[in-house]
Amino acid sequence: MNTVVRQKTSTPLEHQLGSHFQALAQFNSTEALEASALHARLRGEIESVLHGVVVEEFAPRHSKPDAAQGSRAVRAAAWNIERGLRLDEIISTLGTHPLLRRSDLLLLTELDYGMARSGNRFVAREIAEALGMSYAFAPSYINLSKGAGLESRAAGENAEALHGNAVLSRYPLRRAWSVALPNGKDKMRGNEKRLGSQRAVLAQVEHPSGAIRTVSVHLDAHSSQRHRQRQMSVVLDFLDTLEPRLPVLIGGDWNTTTYNSSRALYAVMGFFRRVAMGPSYFIRNHYLYPERWFERHLFRELERRGYRVRDLNETGAGTLHY
Template sequence: MSEIPPLPPVDQTVREMETPSEAWRKAALQGEPTPERHAALRQQAACLNTVRLVPADAPALRAERPRVVAWNLERCKHVEETAAVLRREQADICLLTEMDLGMARSGNRDTTGDLARLLGMGHVYGTEFIELGHGDFREQALHGGTPNRDGLHGNAVLARFPIDRALVLPLDNDGFWFWNKDAGDQRRIGGRIAIAVRLLLPQPVWVVSVHYESRLGPPERSEETKVLLAHLDRLTGSEPVLIGGDFNCKGLQEEGVEGEALLTRPETVEPMFARLREAGFDWRTCNTSNLTTRNHAWTIEEYRAFKKIDWFFARGVECRAPAVIPAVDAKGRNISDHEAIAVTLALPAT
């Protein structure tokens, strides 16, 4: 990670996200791609400095055993099929990553808003990146001829319950995907984020949807965790916290950590786990040792592997019945390259 200090939390909520125009996005591609230019563009973009909060029409006011699902939805290209899985799993709270807003590759849909409406949930959406292209090479080939309507990609939290607070927590500030030649054709403005939401169940519980950087290694993930925990320490006090998402902790698979060792000694390879343990977070009761990635038929050979990179971490709340849910629709077709993970929270009666 860069030595640039992380950005402060984004706490200005809006009902409608102000998205950058196509002309603005095209202009952003002009000129020299430097860290300084990235910082200026990031400052200009309202969508990177606000968080969208849309409450449920009729939120549930109490839940003693809410079911939480965390899922990297790989752009959320299959909204209706995803809703069917979450409905079947009786999800009450969804911590979602890789959610497109106005991207050609996902039908230029507001994937978070559409999914929330289908499930009758309120939602929070935060922008991770303004996408200046159409995605990876396969997405470029399939959708490069269709303009992106809004060009946003981010994280979301969906919930049946009242949303008391919502913030975007920036995890980096180096602009790598904009200025570094290794970013290739996936030019982007922004950086990795977490979304922290204080829900009233009716007692307050914080839920956090996290997406770590994919290009880094164990030391950098430990630094991302340090940044995340610093944000949460300032926000949450002694209130319960559940973190869930895609931590991209590929060091576990690369070093051959598997089976029960994934739960009992992940910190020997990925020091992020030691940081979380020291901060009072547990992972053993809210995860299984099952792997959480899924290959597509078109996955190229060098990436054709199964990993456990999606996790829950809990502090101050009891977790039960952890599960890994296959990312397939009713016909057995892939709807993401990540499986969903789920856990039930056991909250004290009030």
């Protein structure tokens, strides 16, 4: 299911698939693509990239915990950094913000590796190296185009053409895994064609308080509430197979919007339902509390499996935007 390596220059995610992107993009469904002779010929290399995990250690070997938070506290931050388009500002914020700069763990989603839209930079590596942290990066997609909307006009061409999620740590990472999640929609339909699916990246962290497993996961936006629960269940099922049993910290962008966005019609119908319920009422009681009703199945499953959701989250607080 995963490949773990430690290198300082190249990575096992580098590939020779770029010359085939135009031909691969001619297919209008994943089913048609996977039935083709071209895909059969390239399947091994595609799967090697999509199942890969890159791990590198930029953290000092004997990192000490922040005295202000104590040796047993674990400080973590989750952030969807939108491909790393403003990477220099992101690095500056993570390194200077009075709270973020003290993070033991960063659970980051939407990171590019070799995409023209973000300057063909390896976003996860650059953040980790600048902050002196270890990182594990797992690609979710091999992008057959430069992206959607204005991204398609980005200067230059894609290099590795990868997009995924990462865990960064001030402390050593001992193991890492990549877990594929079922797609909410066919990623070969539409203009932004991609190979792959959303993935969770998991890493075992040697924290001063003891070993812990941490997960950065990005659930599908274009999906139903039940599908997002299903994706989370896949992650939890995988965690249940790992030995020895360790404390687990899960975070990321879960897209718990309260909407069924698997189709435009469902999203529009959902919007008018919320208007009928009263915009002010819905904002106060549901947008900021997805666990109360519309996303209850996901959150209740976490609690049923023993995860502490309520006392580790500030319910009713919106996402902090930069």
